[in-house]
Amino acid sequence: xxxxxxxxxxxxxxxxxxxxxxxxxxxxxxxxxxxxxxxxxxxxxxxxxxxxxxxxxxxxxxxxxxxxxxxxxxxxxxxxxxxxxxxxxxxxxxxxxxxxxxxxxxxxxxxxxxxxxxxxxxxxxxxxxxxxxxxxxxxxxxxxxxxxxxxxxxxxxxxxxxxxxxxxxxxxxxxxxxxxxxxxxxxxxxxxxxxxxxxxxxxxxxxxxxxxxxxxxxxxxxxxxxxxxxxxxxxxxxxxxxxxxxxxxxxxxxxxxxxxxxxxxxxxxxxxxxxxxxxxxxxxxxxxxxxxxxxxxxxxxxxxxxxxxxxxxxxxxxxxxxxxxxxxxxxxxxxxxxxxxxxxxxxxxxxxxxxxxxxxxxxxxxxxxxxxxxxxxxxxxxxxxxxxxxxxxxxxxxxxxxxxxxxxxxxxxxxxxxxxxxxxxxxxxxxxxxxxxx
Amino acid sequence: xxxxxxxxxxxxxxxxxxxxxxxxxxxxxxxxxxxxxxxxxxxxxxxxxxxxxxxxxxxxxxxxxxxxxxxxxxxxxxxxxxxxxxxxxxxxxxxxxxxxxxxxxxxxxxxxxxxxxxxxxxxxxxxxxxxxxxxxxxxxxxxxxxxxxxxxxxxxxxxxxxxxxxxxxxxxxxxxxxxxxxxxxxxxxxxxxxxxxxxxxxxxxxxxxxxxxxxxxxxxxxxxxxxxxxxxxxxxxxxxxxxxxxxxxxxxxxxxxxxxxxxxxxxxxxxxxxxxxxxxxxxxxxxxxxxxxxxxxxxxxxxxxxxxxxxxxxxxxxxxxxxxxxxxxxxxxxxxxxxxxxxxxxxxxxxxxxxxxxxxxxxxxxxxxxxxxxxxxxxxxxxxxxxxxxxxxxxxxxxxxxxxxxxxxxxxxxxxxxxxxxxxxxxxxxxxxxxxxx
Numbered sequence: 109x110x111x112x113x114x115x116x117x118x119x120x121x122x123x124x125x126x127x128x129x130x131x132x133x134x135x136x137x138x139x140x141x142x143x144x145x146x147x148x149x150x151x152x153x154x155x156x157x158x159x160x161x162x163x164x165x166x167x168x169x170x171x172x173x174x175x176x177x178x179x180x181x182x183x184x185x186x187x188x189x190x191x192x193x194x195x196x197x198x199x200x201x202x203x204x205x206x207x208x209x210x211x212x213x214x215x216x217x218x219x220x221x222x223x224x225x226x227x228x229x230x231x232x233x234x235x236x237x238x239x240x241x242x243x244x245x246x247x248x249x250x251x252x253x254x255x256x257x258x259x260x261x262x263x264x265x266x267x268x269x270x271x272x273x274x275x276x277x278x279x280x281x282x283x284x285x286x287x288x289x290x291x292x293x294x295x296x297x298x299x300x301x302x303x304x305x306x307x308x309x310x311x312x313x314x315x316x317x318x319x320x321x322x323x324x325x326x327x328x329x330x331x332x333x334x335x336x337x338x339x340x341x342x343x344x345x346x347x348x349x350x351x352x353x354x355x356x357x358x359x360x361x362x363x364x365x366x367x368x369x370x371x372x373x374x375x376x377x378x379x380x381x382x383x384x385x386x387x388x389x390x391x392x393x394x395x396x397x398x399x400x401x402x403x404x405x406x407x408x409x410x411x412x413x414x415x416x417x418x419x420x421x422x423x424x425x426x427x428x429x430x431x432x433x434x435x436x437x438x439x440x441x442x443x444x445x446x447x448x449x450x451x452x453x454x455x456x457x458x459x460x461x462x463x464x465x466x467x468x469x470x471x472x473x474x475x476x477x478x479x480x481x482x483x484x485x486x487x488x489x490x491x492x493x494x495x496x497x498x499x500x501x502x503x504x505x506x507x508x509x510x511x512x513x514x515x516x517x518x519x520x521x522x523x524x525x526x527x528x529x530x531x532x533x534x535x536x537x538x539x540x541x542x543x544x545x546x
Numbered sequence: 547x548x549x550x551x552x553x554x555x556x557x558x559x560x561x562x563x564x565x566x567x568x569x570x571x572x573x574x575x576x577x578x579x580x581x582x583x584x585x586x587x588x589x590x591x592x593x594x595x596x597x598x599x600x601x602x603x604x605x606x607x608x609x610x611x612x613x614x615x616x617x618x619x620x621x622x623x624x625x626x627x628x629x630x631x632x633x634x635x636x637x638x639x640x641x642x643x644x645x646x647x648x649x650x651x652x653x654x655x656x657x658x659x660x661x662x663x664x665x666x667x668x669x670x671x672x673x674x675x676x677x678x679x680x681x682x683x684x685x686x687x688x689x690x691x692x693x694x695x696x697x698x699x700x701x702x703x704x705x706x707x708x709x710x711x712x713x714x715x716x717x718x719x720x721x722x723x724x725x726x727x728x729x730x731x732x733x734x735x736x737x738x739x740x741x742x743x744x745x746x747x748x749x750x751x752x753x754x755x756x757x758x759x760x761x762x763x764x765x766x767x768x769x770x771x772x773x774x775x776x777x778x779x780x781x782x783x784x785x786x787x788x789x790x791x792x793x794x795x796x797x798x799x800x801x802x803x804x805x806x807x808x809x810x811x812x813x814x815x816x817x818x819x820x821x822x823x824x825x826x827x828x829x830x831x832x833x834x835x836x837x838x839x840x841x842x843x844x845x846x847x848x849x850x851x852x853x854x855x856x857x858x859x860x861x862x863x864x865x866x867x868x869x870x871x872x873x874x875x876x877x878x879x880x881x882x883x884x885x886x887x888x889x890x891x892x893x894x895x896x897x898x899x900x901x902x903x904x905x906x907x908x909x910x911x912x913x914x915x916x917x918x919x920x921x922x923x924x925x926x927x928x929x930x931x932x933x934x935x936x937x938x939x940x941x942x943x944x945x946x947x948x949x950x951x952x953x954x955x956x957x958x959x960x961x962x963x964x965x966x967x968x969x970x971x972x973x974x975x976x977x978x979x980x981x982x983x984x
Binding site for chain 2: 111112115116119142143144145146147148150151152154155275278279280281
């Protein structure tokens with residue numbers, strides 16, 4: 109067996125055996141298969157795809173490239189959530205305390221932001237003192253103690269993915285469904301879950317821009333999860349406008365605090381309760397997803413979610429006083445308002461462009477070693493469907509860089525379309541998929 | 547413009563501009579574009595192809611990556627031949643002296659053997675003293691003096707191809723028609739030709755195994771040649787059995803000497819005269835290809851081709867006495883005969899397998915730094931369609947390695963199929979294509 113033969117085989121549309129896939133992944137991870145052969149292989153997979161068995165096999169080889177966390181000694185059904193990422197998507201930070209407060213342990217290993225979408229870790233780290241770099245042993249201790257822990261990838265979990273992702277990122281092979289599936293599922297399976305809820309975004313600000321591709325990805329993710337014996341539910345949700353009103357790290361934490369106090373924006377709460385409800389159901393603490401959603405809402409109303417969040421912040425070395433008094437957080441140097449300029453109804457908002465603009469303000473990374481300004485970002489005062497007057501402020505920007513303000517304002521104004529006629533926004537949660545859908 | 551954007555663009559099936567193709571080729575040649583991005587790009591080209599304009603642009607960028615030989619000071623229309631390579635294909639060595647003797651200058655830069663096909667340079671170097679490593683200045687001098695020179699690639703001609711070919715060879719991206727076209731045509735255009743004749747092989751022992759693919763390649767080659775203002779004629783020829791009776795470096799030179807004396811095997815001579823005729827026509831020394839073919843035959847009959855070959859050998863430092871008395875050449879240590887084992891008619895011969903077996907005997911390279919035994923190889927006493935008796939010798943093998951003999955005999959016997967019923971062989975020269983065909 110040689111890498112050349114396996115590249116040719118996939119290139120010609122043939123199915124690879126488990127041994128052949130393991131040969132590629134193992135040798136690549138151990139630096140025995142050069143990047144230039146791997147990138148040719150990845151591009152061949154982009155064009156020829158992989159069937160469910162191959163995708164399962166890819167996921168297993170990636171998973172087994174490193175350590176796999178064993179949470180069996182912690183009682184309960186451990187459930188995590190994964191989102192394919194969107195602009196303003198802060199759901200994890202509201203959902204994790206809700207689900208943990210419902211008695212379902214939440215092992216959550218998250219990523220950082222790159223490109224137009226932010227990362228949960230960056231948002232959490234905007235809380236002074238908050239640490240996400242705990243060891244696996246500490247991660248297990250914290251889940252056992254308070255039912256939840258939110259950390260970043262460790263070098264020993266799925267090293268294959270780290271190497272593959274870096275190569276895919278520079279060779280235009282990110283957007284291949286079997287590779288996305290292997291990457292997401294190997295990381296989730298490595299963190300010690302028993303069940304999984306997925307939020308597969310669709311639309312302009314999403315990773316998968318078309319509905320069909322989003323459904324295809326969701327089905328592959330469910331197929332792999334179920335084959336590993338982990339019940340998996342996926343929601344297809346709309347990412348045609350940013351989620352919630354705030355984009356930027358600390359700004360999003362502020363919005364999460366509001367949400368935990370019961371004052372979250374409608375769209376954020378709809379998705380949060382839906383996903384939390386499914387997690388509470390999969391965690392065995394509700395008889396149906398609907399009941400799970402009711403429990404989720406009660407946990408917010410009762411203040412238990414907020415209390416759990418304070419517990420998380422405290423346990424992960426964060427300064428709780430900023431959660432209790434968010435107004436004391438340092439503000440960005442320049443805060444500038446954008447007026448609508450015309451009356452009417454907001455017809456569309458370009459989530460991708462808004463995400464990219466927030467990066468230009470300091471809220472994200474263009475390169476992986478860029479430093480983030482946690483207090484910068486964008487506040488959307490109006491969302492799709494809302495009526496506006498021409499002199500009304502629709503957006504506020506927060507930045508420390510004076511020279512980017514004018515360009516950012518132009519981009520944001522262009523990213524919002526205003527219509528004379530009333531507009532109905534699209535449904536937010538489009539579809540639920542589970543093992544019966546595949 | 548970034549490599550990432552151009553990989554994505556080609557991956558998604560869009561046409562690349564001249565500037566974009568030049569960006570890729572120039573940066574790769576100058577080591578500013580890493581191998582892993584180039585291999586992803588090459589695989590994207592494998593799947594999405596390139597139109598005629600892109601292929602032309604690719605060829606031009608490759609051509610301009612190095613020096614271009616200028617033969618304008620040499621009078622006459624300079625014509626070369628290129629073959630996509632086959633087992634036992636020694637046509638260049640018979641054809642070059644014929645065409646030069648007809649008064650058409652032949653600038654011929656050839657390659658070495660790798661895999662199952664031999665290389666013209668290796669065959670020529672089996673003549674004691676023969677040199678193929680002349681500088682471009684010496685190459686020009688020799689063409690001016692005797693009308694022909696046969697040398698190897700120099701490092702300054704088409705460096706882009708050298709680097710690209712090495713990468714394609716290990717990433718399963720050889721078989722992409724635009725890339726093959728760019729590789730062949732950039733090298734031929736760099737050597738100083740005014741016109742070109744192509745021999746595109748098809749069938750089991752060929753680079754392009756299907757007829758349709760061979761025609762597609764021939765058309766692309768013609769399109770590029772004509773766009774560069776170089777009249778180009780292509781023949782599709784059959785490679786279902788080896789060409790001629792001898793395979794192996796000095797064995798093939800022996801067969802060429804016979805051919806130059808007018809005793810060449812029928813199939814070898816048919817292709818040689820057809821291609822020589824086309825070259826003589828393109829070189830302005832005949833009014834039609836048919837007349838060119840007649841001239842080619844006369845030049846063999848009159849002994850002028852043999853005389854020109856002696857002149858070439860002498861000019862390129864070879865020992866003419868071996869051409870005059872080939873029997874004095876050292877023989878391989880082990881010469882072993884293979885009997886048919888059954889009576890009947892030869893139905894098929896697996897040229898690919900015969901080529902690979904000749905490599906195992908010492909006649910070729912498995913790796914690019916392997917050393918060739920010039921006196922080793924295979925002699926086929928019977929070809930497709932010939933009637934044979936079971937105790938008749940059909941093949942003789944020549945090798946210096948005793949331990950490979952038994953395995954080679956088994957492989958060769960298996961590569962020949964014998965039928966009870968008479969067999970008609972396929973037509974050798976299948977089709978002629980020129981600018982009116984594209």
